[in-house]
Amino acid sequence: MSPILFYGVPEGCSFGSIVALEWSGLPYRLCRVEMPEVVSTEEYKRINMVGETPSLLLEDGRATSESMAILHHIGARTIGNGLGFAQGSADFDRLNQMLAFLNTSFFQAFGPLWYAIEHPLEPQQKQALTAYGIAAVEKAHQTLERLLDGREWLLGNGPSLADAYFVGIARWNDFHKVVDRRQFPGLHRLYERMQQEPAVRFAHAIEHRQEAKSSGGFRGEVDLAEALGLLKQAA
Structure with a gap:
């Protein structure tokens, strides 16, 4: 499966991770998490026990959270295109x-x-x-x-x-x-x-549920129930 980024609305700092994923060209999906209603639920805490966004559900079923960790994960997979750099450089x-x-x-x-x-x-x-x-x-x-x-x-x-x-x-x-x-x-x-960056325009449109045109690897949105089902399958 493609990784799933759980992004928080309104005004979540996960916005930056959406932009980064768009720039990366990596395939990904998105899962919308309303704050504070959904982010604090026990269901979402199966993804992120702290009850915060962003979180990233990886292909192998592992979930990682915190913006810096997610951004560095993206960077490690895009070394050579200006986004990511070799650790120690x-x-x-x-x-x-x-x-x-x-x-x-x-x-x-x-x-x-x-x-x-x-x-x-x-x-x-x-x-x-x-x-x-x-x-x-x-x-x-x-x-x-x-x-x-x-x-x-x-x-x-x-x-x-x-x-x-x-x-x-x-x-x-x-x-x-x-x-x-x-x-x-x-x-x-x-x-x-x-x-003016297309990735930023895309992230704004996604947050406001407007027509959003990806210039990256966006593969669509999933709801939390579907994402939790994928987490269970991967476990």
């Missing part, structure tokens, strides 16, 4: 470093803002948490602008797995409206360029 280290920053500082900066929206809080608590999140998002953008260092892409030589992951997180700023991205010219150019 300078390019791999640069990619790993950038992904680590995106996965920690950039991703986590938005955490307080999501928490303030998703949980009941006293007004003073919400105000304090929101202020903390805004400061963290601003700092993360400043740091990432320095890391970009005037390059067109995060790694400099063309689109990479880091750019795919970046665009899935950076769009959260459009939801929370924290910073004017134009203050960060390099990031602004990168984000706008990514919006």
Whole structure:
């Protein structure tokens, strides 16, 4: 069977894994996971015991989770086309470093803002948490602008797995409206360029259940029940 990526909606960071799979050309399918309704169910936890997306069900029935693990899995299968690099190489280290920053500082900066929206809080608590999140998002953008260092892409030589992951997180700023991205010219150019990528347009269309045209190896969507049946067959 083709691997199945479990992607979360709305606004899941799994967006970047969809983009990466499209760029890779590898065959894959998708399984839509509504958050928080479905992602927290015992059924989905058979795929990912933590109850988070993304997850990737592989051909042999193994399931892997966490964006960095999934992106590195894709990269390992696409060495030579600019997405993946041999472990231990300078390019791999640069990619790993950038992904680590995106996965920690950039991703986590938005955490307080999501928490303030998703949980009941006293007004003073919400105000304090929101202020903390805004400061963290601003700092993360400043740091990432320095890391970009005037390059067109995060790694400099063309689109990479880091750019795919970046665009899935950076769009959260459009939801929370924290910073004017134009203050960060390099990031602004990168984000706008990514919006024109067919893989990004495809991922947006998939999330919003619009007509989606794949330029990669997309083989269709399956529902969770079907995916669980495949997991049982592979076990």
